[in-house]
Amino acid sequence: MAVQADQAPVVGVARRKRRRSQLGLAGSIVVVGAAAAAIYLVMAPLLALLATAFRGPSDLLPFEPGAHWTFDNLVDVYVSTPLLSSVLPNTAIFVAGSVTVTFLTAFTLAWLVERTDLPWRTTLFTAILFPLLVPGVVMAFAWTLLFAPNAGWINVMLRGVLGLDSPGPINIFSMPGLILCQGIASVPFVFLLLGAAMRTMNPALEEASSASGARPLTTFLRVTLPVLRPGVLAPLILATLVALEQFEMPLIIGFPARINVFSTRIYFELNPEDELPAYGKAAAVALLFLVAAVVLLAIYNNLIKRADRFVTVTGKGYRPTRYPLGRWRAPALLFVGFYLAVGAILPAVVLVWTSFSGGSNESLNLDAYRALFADRRFWPAVGNTFLVAGLSAAVITLVGALLAWQILRLRFPGRALLDVVSFMSIGIPSVIAGFAVMVLHLTIPIGLYGTVWILILAYSYRLAVSTRLSRASLMQIHAELEEASAASGGRWLDTVRRVVLPLLAPSLMASFVLLFIVGFREFTIPMVLQSEDNWVLSVIMWKLQADRQTAQAAAVGTLILMFVTPVIFVLRRQLLSRQGDS
């Protein structure tokens, strides 16, 4: 044995392509594994979904005995049906309306915070982020407590002030109510994107306009807006994608008003009152919206590329001049205050109050919490929520980072496809993602369906978040830093473990936190894939409020708020420190 070990390594053995040999066996396994994971998490479910749309009859799984290839589903769904006469127009009105509300609000807020001398900007910045972290289902529930036509707090108060009769005057269970709620709920993330675009804009462009004799409004219209255009259009498209996939507002606010949009329609095809699930029909509906999402995504991608060329940013140290608000200060504060009241303060107050009062005007008590803690579903749901959010965030971050690395640093056939697959995940509506994973795992019975593990798999389709973040920071890491490791005798795993990952750590952390929040908020996927064993907090809360256990539902909401509020401050620090870097 010793003799063999002492022999000089055989150097003349034929080796194939350089990259492969640089990777070594361990490296190849990791790289191929990441690619396989991407395909399993994103491509396989979508292909199963595609097959389902063309297999019938509709109540059978696509490859169950008795199923066959057919166009029946498409005909049933698309030829003179409620889908065309109500779901499609409803979805269009809902998306267009809520995106408009989101955009006007977010743009004004971003401009006030980033470009004017609005007082208490840092505090307001933090407060505006509130709905970003609170699950949409919690916000929707809180808003129904505030604006329900009969018992809503605001309605009761308004009736007292104006001397009106019940119900009203505000009816949240209507298309305008749905649009406003969704519009406000989506403000924070558009606000962040627009704020970033405004912050990185070179103020010299505007100063040159002023120096040319243009008045502030002219400068704003003829310089600021056009220069910001790519930075404004990209968030606009993202907001449209987000509105398209929304499920919790349409379910909680739209359903009582009998307003069906595409996400609720798919949900009810899969969970009909007293029939079998109509997989084929649901898949046929999903197909149309998947195509719409992919088209939007292609436009978005195109815009992003152009935004890169359209250099508004050249790096560091811009201190944008701030417009003095002057006598507009009070109205501006009023606007921000109104947004904060509706988007953060009132929902929080109503949730906390309801959880302690049982929704009535009796004395405060802990009954709701006692009942909740005694509920045998509650503690497993708490565990599931953190397990699923944490594990899926870890899986996505790791797989996404490896994927970004190999797409950027290696040349191999299928690279472009992997890139497209991972990027596409950003545009897949979560209701479709959940449904696709459901079909796949009902078809290949490996015992995951109905468990908490299927949620982790389904959540993990959001690879794009991690690949985008990792790619951005990998591009900052000079390839020579990796080559220096190889030239020092480091194997691929040494290089990855000791050079790439540590340098990538900040963006991996950011990606994990972001995905943990997304997973923590998630409601659609656990609703689509729910079973007795895998309830998470958001689903429990919905069940409680649907069963009219209002106080207990509010108690769940309050607990979520208590967990989320400190996270807002951590997130703010991260966002503000990154602001300092760039």
Add this chain to the structure above:
Amino acid sequence: MLTVRGLAKTYATADGSFQALRGIDFDVPQGGFYTLLGESGCGKSTTLRCIAGLEEPDGGSISIAGHVVADVERGTHVPTFERDIGLVFQSYAIWPHMDVFANVAYPLSVQRPRLAAADIKARVMDALRLVGMESYTTRPATKLSGGQQQRVAFARALVRRPKLLLLDEPLSNLDAKLREQMRFELQELIARTGVTTLYVTHDQSEALAMSDTVAVMAAGRIVQSGAPREVYGRPVDRTVANFLGSANILRGKVVDAHDGLAEVTLDGGASTVQVPSRAVLSPGAPVDVIFRPEDATTHLDPVDGAIECAVERIVFQGGMSECQLRLGPVLLRTVVHPVMGARPGDRAWVAIQPERCILFAA
């Protein structure tokens, strides 16, 4: 020690392909200092990256210390981490998340079988002492100046005592003063360690000052190689002559040629010079006569056999001045002592040392 044979590399580009290397052959003996010199895009860095294993050649073979590390015909390609090399990058590639010690210790810490921590520490300190950085061990890499980063990069490249040291324009990111200082330090360092070195640069003064052998590259080939004095004094063509130092080029016609000497009449004047010629030239053949600025003397009075020109300008450079002289369409450069009192427009006579001239057929 290092043997490169027939090295070829072609890159696919958007509009076809680009032949970066068109057959490179050279040897570097044990302990030698070999420099690849050329303008950017000539293939010198590609050659170095092929030797390091960071690029895979399409043709040829490379062996380091008797080990074949690349042989395209036999399909051999040893990955970078198994090659016994030290590499210093132009950007130094100091890992920003490690301190000085961790950077230098890295090549030892990835060795298998593992080295004892005490051994690693001792060898890292040796390497840091070698470059004069032993008091900076805990300094974060981001807090180092350019010169310090470079010393750390050298320590890292030398710490595992490689058979071959590869240097990719290591001085070009430094400012002029520091560059000169580091050049001497580097030379001394390499002499002390005795490591075989391949040096890639576009700076001719570095190449001439440091190397045992200089190879001038252009368009993916080695155009000429040899000792620095030989390449400087006997360039094989105009490109090499021009690239290595400044050269004056005068047109002329051969009057007579025998015994390795050619008698040439220079255009635009009655001057005739006798210059050594390697090529066989027949009378009447057009030629270029090339001479270095330091191989001519400049006079303000007529001198026998000197070329009469007009002073165009005097460029004061401190210890000496460059004198630019107009001869018809040609601008000649010579070196003069700064006290010479010539002014633009003055007549001047340039006397060439014929035996230092080089002749090329035009």
